[in-house]
Amino acid sequence: MNLHYLRTVTLPLLLLTCMAATAHHSNSQFEVLNVQVMTGVVTDWQWSNPHTWLRLSTDDGKGGKTEWAMEGRAPGILGRAGWTPKILKPGDTVTVHYSPAKDGTKVGMIARVTLADGVIPPQNS
Numbered sequence: 001m002n003l004h005y006l007r008t009v010t011l012p013l014l015l016l017t018c019m020a021a022t023a024h025h026s027n028s029q030f031e032v033l034n035v036q037v038m039t040g041v042v043t044d045w046q047w048s049n050p051h052t053w054l055r056l057s058t059d060d061g062k063g064g065k066t067e068w069a070m071e072g073r074a075p076g077i078l079g080r081a082g083w084t085p086k087i088l089k090p091g092d093t094v095t096v097h098y099s100p101a102k103d104g105t106k107v108g109m110i111a112r113v114t115l116a117d118g119v120i121p122p123q124n125s
Helices: 003-023 075-080
Strands: 035-047 053-059 065-072 093-101 107-115
Touching: 035 065, 053 093
Parallel strands: 065 107
Antiparallel strands: 035 053, 035 093, 053 065, 093 107
């Protein structure tokens, strides 16, 4: 293989692949030093890689509902901590401690979940 090909094609592709792999794990879109609390009803619980997702319907304070999407830890991490794909079900009421998105959208990063019976599933292994 000639050196020119290596420099102009292969090396840039390798660098792009490395950047994409590390860029995914940034929490920069969330206000990680700002933890808020919300109670809502589970509308969907997605046990999928690379992150789990919890979708909630919350009371907007005006008689309506607001939908939120909460990013959680990876299934492998949660599974080792005792979580299961069926730990949360649509219709369950939960309280979530979360860091909100910096852009003001209805998205957050989960810090802790408390089930309606007061049980707090472990977050880390």
